[in-house]
Amino acid sequence: MAVSLRRDRSGHRRRHSGLRRQARLLPVLPAVVLLLVFLAGPVLWAFHASFTNAALTGRNARSPGWIGFDNYARLLSDPLLPLSLGLTVLFVGGSAILGQNLLGLTLAVLMRRARRTVAAVVGTAVVAAWVLPEIVAAFAAYAYFSRDGTLNQLLGGLGLGQTDWLYSFPMVAILLANIWRGTAFSMLVYRAALNDIPGEVTEAALMDGAGGWQRLAYITIPMIRGSIATNLMLITLQTLAVFTLIWVMTAGGPANASTTLPVLAYVEAFKFGDIGYGTAVASVLILIGVVFGAAYVRLLREGKP
Amino acid sequence: MRRALKITSLIAAAGFVLTACSPAAPEAETKTLKVVYQKTDSFTALDTLFQSAKQEFEAANQGVTVALEPIQANDDDYGTKLALALRSPSTAPDVFYEDTFKVRSDVDAGYLLKLDSHLEGWKDWDTFDAGAKAAGLGDDGGTYAVPLGTDTRAIWYNKKVLTAAGVSVPWEPRTWQDILDTARKIKASDASVVPFNMYAGKATGEGTVMQSFYELLYGTESELYDADAKKWVVGSPGFTDSLAFLKTLYDEKLAVSPAEALDANVWKKVFGEWLPQGKMGATVEGSYTPSFWQKGGSYEWAEYGQDMGVTAFPTQTGQAPGGVSMSGGWTLAVGAETKNPDLAFEFLATALNRKNSLAFNIASSQIAVRKDVAADAGYQAANPFVKDVSELVAVTHYRPATADYPRISAAVQEATEAVITGAKSPEQAAADYDTAVKGIVGEAKTVAQ
Numbered sequence A: 001m002a003v004s005l006r007r008d009r010s011g012h013r014r015r016h017s018g019l020r021r022q023a024r025l026l027p028v029l030p031a032v033v034l035l036l037v038f039l040a041g042p043v044l045w046a047f048h049a050s051f052t053n054a055a056l057t058g059r060n061a062r063s064p065g066w067i068g069f070d071n072y073a074r075l076l077s078d079p080l081l082p083l084s085l086g087l088t089v090l091f092v093g094g095s096a097i098l099g100q101n102l103l104g105l106t107l108a109v110l111m112r113r114a115r116r117t118v119a120a121v122v123g124t125a126v127v128a129a130w131v132l133p134e135i136v137a138a139f140a141a142y143a144y145f146s147r148d149g150t151l152n153q154l155l156g157g158l159g160l161g162q163t164d165w166l167y168s169f170p171m172v173a174i175l176l177a178n179i180w181r182g183t184a185f186s187m188l189v190y191r192a193a194l195n196d197i198p199g200e201v202t203e204a205a206l207m208d209g210a211g212g213w214q215r216l217a218y219i220t221i222p223m224i225r226g227s228i229a230t231n232l233m234l235i236t237l238q239t240l241a242v243f244t245l246i247w248v249m250t251a252g253g254p255a256n257a258s259t260t261l262p263v264l265a266y267v268e269a270f271k272f273g274d275i276g277y278g279t280a281v282a283s284v285l286i287l288i289g290v291v292f293g294a295a296y297v298r299l300l301r302e303g304k305p
Numbered sequence B: 001m002r003r004a005l006k007i008t009s010l011i012a013a014a015g016f017v018l019t020a021c022s023p024a025a026p027e028a029e030t031k032t033l034k035v036v037y038q039k040t041d042s043f044t045a046l047d048t049l050f051q052s053a054k055q056e057f058e059a060a061n062q063g064v065t066v067a068l069e070p071i072q073a074n075d076d077d078y079g080t081k082l083a084l085a086l087r088s089p090s091t092a093p094d095v096f097y098e099d100t101f102k103v104r105s106d107v108d109a110g111y112l113l114k115l116d117s118h119l120e121g122w123k124d125w126d127t128f129d130a131g132a133k134a135a136g137l138g139d140d141g142g143t144y145a146v147p148l149g150t151d152t153r154a155i156w157y158n159k160k161v162l163t164a165a166g167v168s169v170p171w172e173p174r175t176w177q178d179i180l181d182t183a184r185k186i187k188a189s190d191a192s193v194v195p196f197n198m199y200a201g202k203a204t205g206e207g208t209v210m211q212s213f214y215e216l217l218y219g220t221e222s223e224l225y226d227a228d229a230k231k232w233v234v235g236s237p238g239f240t241d242s243l244a245f246l247k248t249l250y251d252e253k254l255a256v257s258p259a260e261a262l263d264a265n266v267w268k269k270v271f272g273e274w275l276p277q278g279k280m281g282a283t284v285e286g287s288y289t290p291s292f293w294q295k296g297g298s299y300e301w302a303e304y305g306q307d308m309g310v311t312a313f314p315t316q317t318g319q320a321p322g323g324v325s326m327s328g329g330w331t332l333a334v335g336a337e338t339k340n341p342d343l344a345f346e347f348l349a350t351a352l353n354r355k356n357s358l359a360f361n362i363a364s365s366q367i368a369v370r371k372d373v374a375a376d377a378g379y380q381a382a383n384p385f386v387k388d389v390s391e392l393v394a395v396t397h398y399r400p401a402t403a404d405y406p407r408i409s410a411a412v413q414e415a416t417e418a419v420i421t422g423a424k425s426p427e428q429a430a431a432d433y434d435t436a437v438k439g440i441v442g443e444a445k446t447v448a449q
Helices: A002-009 A017-049 A070-076 A080-113 A116-131 A134-145 A150-157 A170-195 A199-207 A212-223 A225-240 A244-249 A261-271 A275-303 B002-021 B045-060 B075-086 B100-108 B116-120 B123-127 B130-136 B159-164 B176-189 B206-217 B237-251 B266-274 B341-351 B354-363 B386-395 B405-420 B426-441
Strands: B031-039 B064-072 B095-099 B145-149 B153-158 B194-197 B231-234 B280-286 B308-311 B325-327 B330-334 B396-398 B446-448
Touching: A017 A275, A070 A275, A080 A116, A080 A170, A080 A225, A080 A261, A080 A275, A116 A170, A134 A150, A134 A170, A134 A244, A170 A225, A170 A244, A199 A212, A212 A225, A225 A275, A244 A261, A261 A275, A261 B075, B031 B045, B031 B075, B031 B341, B045 B064, B045 B341, B045 B354, B064 B075, B075 B095, B075 B100, B095 B100, B095 B341, B100 B130, B100 B145, B100 B330, B116 B341, B130 B145, B130 B330, B145 B354, B153 B159, B153 B206, B153 B325, B153 B386, B159 B176, B159 B280, B159 B308, B176 B194, B176 B237, B176 B280, B194 B266, B206 B237, B206 B280, B206 B325, B206 B405, B231 B426, B237 B405, B237 B426, B266 B280, B308 B386, B325 B386, B330 B341, B386 B396, B405 B426, B426 B446
Parallel strands: B031 B064, B031 B095, B194 B280, B231 B446, B325 B396
Antiparallel strands: B095 B330, B145 B330, B153 B280, B153 B308
């Protein structure tokens, strides 16, 4: 690599460009290897396991056998699949695509106009939830929504009736908890994007008499379209994988009312020891992630002029 | 001092690994036995047992180190963690604490070492109760695990609460109807008291079926599993009746609220708050109940001996044998891949010798499985209820410990949850259970009643 760089400087640029490009890839190599080993490896393993009857205990633990598409056939006829698919879509759509995304954008827009101290205080409060380790955030959310929790005490203080949120409205509680936890990420992405909009463009729009909403709809949003797509992709994939938050708050209950796909995969693989079936559920989850990812990549491409 | 100990044990472990690696090495001088068991804030008796067994064993076997690795987890999570550790020979323990109902499926998985040849030379084995010995049997008739103790389930009631409601004690319900009558009476006299609690739902896990549903089901004419035909029973009227009974308890607010029932920690409130404070009339719980209240327990309650009473859970209409109980219990097993099977068994035998068994059975309110321990005056005087709960062994049942069982159990828990939350009627929930069972074991392994 050092050799090729020296030659570049001495003017043999064209002749060595191929070599140079290859040399440039060298520093990336360890990262690629790590990705293959720790990301692609488990994904491939999960796909493989989903075609076997591997188990934690019993005869199949000793000698798991290849059973083809049996796990998937069983999954398709499992009444829990449509329910947990629906809940997963509701969770991702409600807490990430709508909740975190819109709230993050709103906060970012408002914070540009707000006074510096107000913006700092709001920013810190929002980022605090994001900085917490997931398990701590999950316990905090549990403490907030539980029967004797903060929310009910606040409601009681206001003279309002108390509700057992985690029991009566588990998905509402989980959606709100995930919005609380994840909004900071969207807010940070959008703040950075808004700062990149050239002042002249906004000024020009102002001169043409565009109001606040018009500027947002015709100037701001189109100009940060790329950031929106990137942000949506990242938060969608993050939210698809959320497990700890739900497990701590409701463990998928009551009566499966909050069993999203990751919870279902965990329960099947580790509670019932049916690793083959659990990985089949996980594979479906991976496929959903791929579909979402591909959709956002298209959106990103269309966004480019 | 501790640091020095750590360093020496590290060096010892390293030395062991090195010698183990070279085939030509002479007999290893230091060996380590890895022992895995469960420990929680409210369950430390096992930890005490292993600490003392470790001392005793290390003193008798120079050069052998016992590495105790307690897992802090509830029963469900302990089972999962243990199974994960057992999957690979490099993480599998030499000696471990194993639930009786997992023995068969773990033997199938090849995790457990057959102990027959070792047991032959162990004179203590004759003192073990024949029924309890069966808990460690694999499908091939060999013995793979040695029981630590067993348990039974009964109704534990607060005499003061019952007396205040005008129920005479000792209370001896003969039928399900007797339970409902008494519970309604308590409710009528004091609405703030939970009259009769039975667990339900998935949050309490195996507790839901062991300390609630099976007491009902096994007291009907139906069963869960036809042991002769080796088939699971579906379409049983007793299943629906049992669910209907739970529905009545929860609908009439005779048990805790459904929201409380679906909290995995509800049992802590039962033992720690409601019964001692006179806020609960009765609950169905295990023979180990006094371990929580006696001195050194997690919810010490000096008066429990006078205030509490215990009685058998009745059959549906009072039919023979007049009572129902469920038994489980835990065992010690040796890992199939252990490098030192003889030493591992020797450690197991040390942990379960007369002295250690006696101390453990008293500390954790277990029903003794060694005849010499059962006859010991100290054991019999351990708590006022030893005799009552031991007698229930005569009417007790064991779970069908097949590899499918954990999933069936979850299906039962789900049925109870659906009923108490009002999501399904008992008939619907029972029908869904039947569908679930057929899906789990295949239609051919079910039998309609």
